[in-house]
Amino acid sequence: MFHSKSLRIFFVVLLTILFVFFLRPSDEGSPYSGYFSKLNRELREKGFGKPTVILDLDRLDQNLKTLSENLPPPLNYRIVVKSLPSLDLLRYIIKFTYSKRLMVFHSGDLVMLLGDPEFSSFDILLGKPMPIRALEDVHKKTNPDKFQKIHWLVDTEARLTQYLDFAKKKNLNLSIVFEIDVGLHRGGFASKESSGTALDFIYKNQDHLRFDGFMGYEPHVASVPNLFGDKNEAIEKALLSSLARYEEFILEGKKSFPSLFEKELILNGGGSKTYRFYQKENRIVNDISVGSALVMPTDFDVITLKEHKPALFIAAPVLKKLEGTNIPFLEKLSFLFPLWNPNLQVTYFTYGGAYLAKKESPGGLFDNSLFGASTNQGILNGSRLTDLNPDDYVFFRPTQSEKVMAEMGEVMLVRNGKISGYWKCFIN
Template identity: 40%
Template sequence: MKRRTFLAGAATVGAVTMIGLKPSDAGASYNDYFRTVNESLKNNGPYRPMILIDLDIMDRNISTLKKMTRDTAAYRIVVKSLPSPDLTKYVMEKAGTNRLMVFHQPFLNYISKEIPDADVLLGKPMPVKAAQHYYNNLGPDNQYKHEENLQWLIDSKERVEQYLQLAKTLSVKMRINLELDVGLHRGGLTSTAQLKSIMAVIEANPQHLQFSGFMGYDAQVAKFPPIIKSIDEAYKESQDIYISFVDYIKQHHPQYELDKLCLNGAGSPSYALAGESGIANDLSAGSCLVKPLQFDISTLDDFEPASFIATPILKKLQGTTIPGLERLQWWNTFWDPNKEQTLFIYGGKWMAEYESPTGLRGNSLFGTSTNQEFINCSNNVNVNVDDHVFLRPDQSEAVFLQFDDIITIRNKRIQDTWQTLAG
């Protein structure tokens, strides 16, 4: 082969390869849903970053969850996933439950004051000093019946002994729910020997401690790669562990009626499984009702995303100009059509991904900003200043609390403003 022929062939191959690597245009304008929501926000919105919750979608999610809940189990709302008093109360009414799972001491004090009929289970073991702060901040006029309606979560003999001393000091009685390690390996009891030692402490102090049940969180069951084990196998393993502790209580403490104990389980990832079968009679979930990105898993296929971040576009520029690399501006748009436009939005750097319009992306060379996030898109993204960019949160519990309030929408139009929990 002649050298000239070889070089020509190599150049052709190189050109074809380059063309194959050239990014394609990913941009598109709003779909009908976000076009309507955008117009509503432009007409009546606060023109700042906001969390949106679509109540029509959430109502459907609540209905889906209720259909999954078997007759022998009750639904408990995970407050950290829906951290707004109005949102929590809305779900309580729609789902027909007064059961809440709380993970934060200030939230616990708020609920004791504002929702005095709530049946509360702590979702994690609190330092005993946090429990003391709870009692110290109840206030003299508080009507909450904490000795009847509040369950403290305990994960060790050392902690139950700390709580016993606090109960004696305050002259109160504390209901004790025991955390089980059912495969997540994030703490909790791992053997009936540990259970035996804790039950001995509880039963020796009936005036201050009362055994109320178990909590076994099994989020891992829906997240194993199939090559390791199937969802059904993982769920059965978790249930077998849970049942071994329940059997111990039945055998060694028959005075407890199982249907009167709070046998808590599930969580959004495994709710569908626990709703059909399992030992738990008290099932927790929250995130599935708003379905952030982390909950795009097979067990939640029947739920729809109901929450979004919306924020106004502050600036729209043609091309992509990076400080210090101005001379490469032509290359940015020549090589990548998705850099034909630059948008700067109000705020940014949230735990979220761009949802609408289609084809929005950050720019790694420019970097991120919590003040004015830099976004690239193609000319096929037909937006202007004062239109809104929509993002889908990775999770609800932390992202919602970055905002002072939640904007609810009904029929794709603004309905109300709900405050988020503070603390």
């Protein structure tokens, strides 16, 4: 009887142990890949021991080559400035692509570019409709002749009226491009009828307004639902539908106001996630905007950009390495944490943290949620397989490029895994 009872207890304990064992988190840690191991050695020897944004020029070159191959003439490439906030980086891209077309999203950037002799002659299109106060501020701070070359994006008749009143007051002739809704539903003229009303407004006020084209942004097509079949085919089909809608605005405008369509207009579209589809069956759009695809933050990890390589990283030095995960007020129990979860075997404190980025290398690092995020000292946990020591670096990939570049103020250039220089960034 006793033996039978002991056996049952033994099996219950064994099953409990097995159950816990299978529920126990697996070890997700891994050391640097070869690429980041080489970067870490370079930073330990020649870096400045502070958080750094790294731009891999070899990968940037690859991405530029891929871009150029997928945007053949007569398609015009327009550089998205907000995603590439460095004059040196812009110059590098211009030299490679020969593009002299920019898309600008911030009034401060606009003032800076118009004040630079190299960029002031470029064809500049606003990427979003600007409040009238922003337009007034740009006018106040720039040369009037250069100001009148800017293509201002307009989304409503109300904004068009504001711009007209300002143009009359200052005796200007403003270039206007209409934002049209081709399926994203993020604003802009939603129908050919509303666009027609705005065209009529310009037609009657040509002393102060001139119509220079359309902008139809369509990143939604890259997220088209596709349960079965080929994803690329689904995207192409969705893009053709978007272009058909785009064409309706053009045809209606030509029909009602032919004189406004006699010159070559800006017919802007595209974006990083969709640009490569415009080389096929596109007879509508002639001006394609791309920025983030050249540096590949994680928000752009989509099937349409699988040929592009991540070129931008954040490197944060490790300040401290502690065994285990010791939580305040739970010191006596903290030894249990790594026994349960091997990814709590080590705690690292990094110089800086709370980046708008995802951990890239070593593998398996994660934020300590109990300590919380800190922009001063990041707190990361990992298994011993991460194999970091003080003065090593944790590498992150930004989710977006513009914010981290502006925050850091400069980017470190890397060529063949070696530091080759620095470029200053500007704040949007």
